[in-house]
Amino acid sequence: MTMQAEPAEAQAASGSNRMIWADAIHKSYGRNDVLKGIDLEVAAGEVVCLIGPSGSGKSTFLRCMNHLETVDDGIMWVAGRVVGYEMKGDRLHEQSYAQVCRSRTKIGMVFQHFNLFPHMTVLGNIMEAPTVALRQKKSVVRERAMRLLEQVGLAEKAQHYPRQLSGGQQQRVAIARALCMEPSLMLFDEPTSALDPELVGEVLKVMKDLARTGMTMVVVTHEMNFARDMADRVVFMDGGVIVEEGPAAELITNPRHPRTKEFLASVL
């Protein structure tokens, strides 16, 4: 590892309203280079969509933001702190799992396959992490959980088990579960890819509502309409690098790079 962080840069990272600063992120599985030096900044309150063909590394990049994947080279900053490491002078000390968990409580994540806990009710799913990881009082958490369930339109399903819900409903519960931790950043990993087409809309609506509240969101998606309408910025990735990025409407309606054009032509 050749990670060298200049203290000046570190200060810049924590001082600005930058939520994410990815600095030359490299990642490989064996000989397969998945990320080949990715630079990206996301401001607080910004909604950024990552698009690109499958295998382009966009999910892996997203998972580096909450240390579900470790970075091989380069530094990932989230909310002014290095992800997965403790900075002491010019040394980066790998964090213990407990420390990693603590920083993850500020980052919500929504998965392609929902990953709800099937043995817990909807309410139990939402209340689990705030009561166990943040040690908040059950009564307080329950109130917040019910409010969130109302927001995603599933208040009457509180006592149901995940398997009794449709895919769209499960994903809305998963979003409420992540929001109940009161995160300052939300990561979405292809949240609508596992859904039947007629269920995609209800999940996107919840995400749009969330975007309007000023939540910082990074969304890996194939929903070009959502990207065009809701994203402040769209990032097109291919082959482990960022090919093109820009304001949503501009990049999607008027892409410059031929590879972006080719990709958009195939999905739109």
Next chain:
Amino acid sequence: MSTLTTSTFGKSSRSSDGFTIVKAKHPGRWIAAGVLLALVALVLYSVFTNDRFGWPVVAYYFTDFSIARGLLITLELTVISMVIGMALGVILAVMRLSPNPVVRMAAAAYVYFFRGTPVLVQLLFWYNLAALYPTINLGILGLQFDANAVITPMFAAILGLGLNQGAYMSEIVRAGLLSVDSGQVEAAGALGINRFHTLRRIVLPQAMRVIIPPTGNETIGMLKTTSLVSVLAVPEVLYSAQVIYARTFDTIPLLIVASLWYIVVTTVLSIGQYYLERHFARGSQRELPPTPLQKIAYLFRVHDRRLPVSTKTDQENSR
């Protein structure tokens, strides 16, 4: 085969289009059932006419005090050994999945030794521990025990059965842990839930569905394995029966008494297992499977619904 008839007598019934359905006959099934029933009748006849079964003696000793006390010790041994086995099983299973190779190897070695030797030999070993270590010295605590005093037959039995069971349970628990989708651990991690809570609140409850059926099996197996402890002169059910027949020479009746008690407890355990499995099926099925009582209730409900239909055809038939 359906034929056009006007009569609806016998096992045939009329379908809506006027054809009469004649049900297929299964002569093979009748013959097989007949042969088996005849064999059962023969066995029962012999069981109840052969005086040497000594049924009055069985009845006399079935509720005997020393047998009842033996049964309690059998149950005690089963419960304590299984609790030790399960606790050890979980610890060993987690150790087997540890990222630390030394921890992983230690757990594997434990399983290797305890699974590789007969439990009867292990029991004798623990029983004779004093021959190996006359004094047990817990050096750090400054405690010292006389091995002969500490290793009572009961203690040796619990050690032997429990430690052996831990090796088997660890494999069962490991299979259970591996059966849980890795996305569950990822979701818990992304929510900031630490390793311990992820295991206790997310993974283990889901693994239970896989763990419980073989564990029920192991519990029933343990109930019967406790009879091995009779070689250490622990007065459990079998040993109590042996003590009596050594005196009265009613060997067969007392072995029947012991067997009957094993069957009774096994039956109770099987019922308990059913309800336990039902409890941990929460969320894995849209509806819980019915309890036996509910099953009986459904049976009657279905019959109630069908009743008017069948009486109608009966009336038609009698016409």
